[in-house]
Amino acid sequence: MNQAAANPGAQAAMDDLETRDPAQRERELLARLPQLLARASSAPGWQQHLQDVTPGDITSRAALAQLPVMRKSALKDLQAALPPFGGLNLTPLARLSRVFMSPGPIFDPEGRGEDWWRYARPFFALGLREGDLLQNCFSYHFTPAAFMVESGARRLGCPVIPAGSGQTEMQVQAIAALRPRAYAGTPSFLKIILEKALELGADISSLQKALVGAEALPPSLRKWLQEHGVPDVLQTYGSADVGNIAYETMSAGQVNPGMVLDEEILLEIVRPGTGDPVAEGEVGEVLVTAFNPDYPLLRFATGDLSAVLPGLSRCGRTNTRIKGWMGRADQATKVRAMFVHPSQVAEVVRRHPEVQRARLVISGEMANDVMTLVCEVADPQNAGLAPGIVASIRDVTKLRGEVQLVQAGSLPNDGKVIEDARRYE
Numbered sequence: 001m002n003q004a005a006a007n008p009g010a011q012a013a014m015d016d017l018e019t020r021d022p023a024q025r026e027r028e029l030l031a032r033l034p035q036l037l038a039r040a041s042s043a044p045g046w047q048q049h050l051q052d053v054t055p056g057d058i059t060s061r062a063a064l065a066q067l068p069v070m071r072k073s074a075l076k077d078l079q080a081a082l083p084p085f086g087g088l089n090l091t092p093l094a095r096l097s098r099v100f101m102s103p104g105p106i107f108d109p110e111g112r113g114e115d116w117w118r119y120a121r122p123f124f125a126l127g128l129r130e131g132d133l134l135q136n137c138f139s140y141h142f143t144p145a146a147f148m149v150e151s152g153a154r155r156l157g158c159p160v161i162p163a164g165s166g167q168t169e170m171q172v173q174a175i176a177a178l179r180p181r182a183y184a185g186t187p188s189f190l191k192i193i194l195e196k197a198l199e200l201g202a203d204i205s206s207l208q209k210a211l212v213g214a215e216a217l218p219p220s221l222r223k224w225l226q227e228h229g230v231p232d233v234l235q236t237y238g239s240a241d242v243g244n245i246a247y248e249t250m251s252a253g254q255v256n257p258g259m260v261l262d263e264e265i266l267l268e269i270v271r272p273g274t275g276d277p278v279a280e281g282e283v284g285e286v287l288v289t290a291f292n293p294d295y296p297l298l299r300f301a302t303g304d305l306s307a308v309l310p311g312l313s314r315c316g317r318t319n320t321r322i323k324g325w326m327g328r329a330d331q332a333t334k335v336r337a338m339f340v341h342p343s344q345v346a347e348v349v350r351r352h353p354e355v356q357r358a359r360l361v362i363s364g365e366m367a368n369d370v371m372t373l374v375c376e377v378a379d380p381q382n383a384g385l386a387p388g389i390v391a392s393i394r395d396v397t398k399l400r401g402e403v404q405l406v407q408a409g410s411l412p413n414d415g416k417v418i419e420d421a422r423r424y425e
Helices: 022-040 044-049 072-081 120-126 145-156 168-178 187-200 219-227 342-350 386-397
Strands: 098-102 106-110 134-136 160-162 182-185 209-212 232-239 243-247 259-261 265-270 284-290 297-306 333-335 338-340 357-365 368-377 402-407 418-420
Touching (some): 120 232, 168 187, 232 259, 232 297, 243 265, 243 284, 265 297, 342 386
Parallel strands (some): 134 160, 357 418
Antiparallel strands (some): 243 259, 284 297, 333 338
16 A cells, blocks of 8 residues: 555655555565675675575575674775775676775775666655756765765756855855755755855845755754755765665655655664664664665665664655664774774673673773773672673773673663763863
8 A cells, every 4th residue: 555645744755666565665675685695796795795695595684684794994995905896896897987985095886877876865855856956065076975966866857056065155156146946965065155145145045945964964053044045954864885875854844753764775773883683763873785786785884873763754755764863883992002892892792691781881081991881681689690791891802891780771772882981181
């Protein structure tokens, strides 16, 4: 059944994929996994990463969760060993459209398919339609953001002003003369443009919509942009490796809670430093499996924190919603000249099934660190449990640590596995 049919206030969807029954979407995505794995395994990087994996066995989320995680932080070394893309690409370099470079360096490919980065959906949700002019203020220098935007606009039939970033006065002049309907870029640069227009007394009232990304959009900034002439401001969540992951939507001019997943993404939220899925609603690290024919990504750890929101969006789209970007999952912290990683905390927890969740709190002052593992357990009065955990901390981290047992549910739901609470003054 089309789930949007029962919602008379639902926003128009770009296609029927967006309003599929959630159970149907889940079945169809999982049914595509074996073929994706089989194709990926023909690439040398994935072949090495997926040793002893039988593609035909991966037909459920439980089976998927047994596969090793591919971490963004590992790409630099992988690409150095198997240039230029770590042996993860199925389409050879000569048949790609563009190659981008991010700090590291990390190299990202772009294939030749239509809307390769999948940005038409967020633009459609913003209300862009064929013929609407877009001022693209993402950078065209080395990174893919501007080209992500262009590919989505092209699919919808929207012409683009390739403005890039900087040259604020020229940005205002272009808007005043060409009258674009929409802006794409960072929210902070849109604020700078609006301020410059006020300073110059320029009429840029044609600009009614903005798709923003690449940095946080606090509610105060969204409100400021709306109050200064841009009523429809939606943000996207994506990366140079994956493209569009999720995006905000509107209903009756109001922004709906959360971000709706793209239709080509299979999402997992896992405990930081592990590949273990968390309970729905719990904050954890975003893992994506992207069904990209040129550059497939399997259990790709973005390094970002988020959580799944229950229920469906008011806009009528039926895909899973996430809360959006909630911080970084890489919480590695140096203690007494040694790094402690979330994966080490996970290993300590794994050794003690009584521990349901844990957070390593680093307190004290620099050079006089106190390391305490706060553990959620069913019985905090179990005095015999702590000594074994203390021994595991020493064995795994090579550092001394204390243990505090607390009631289940005591730790905040914020995705933190390591909390640096030291005083630096």
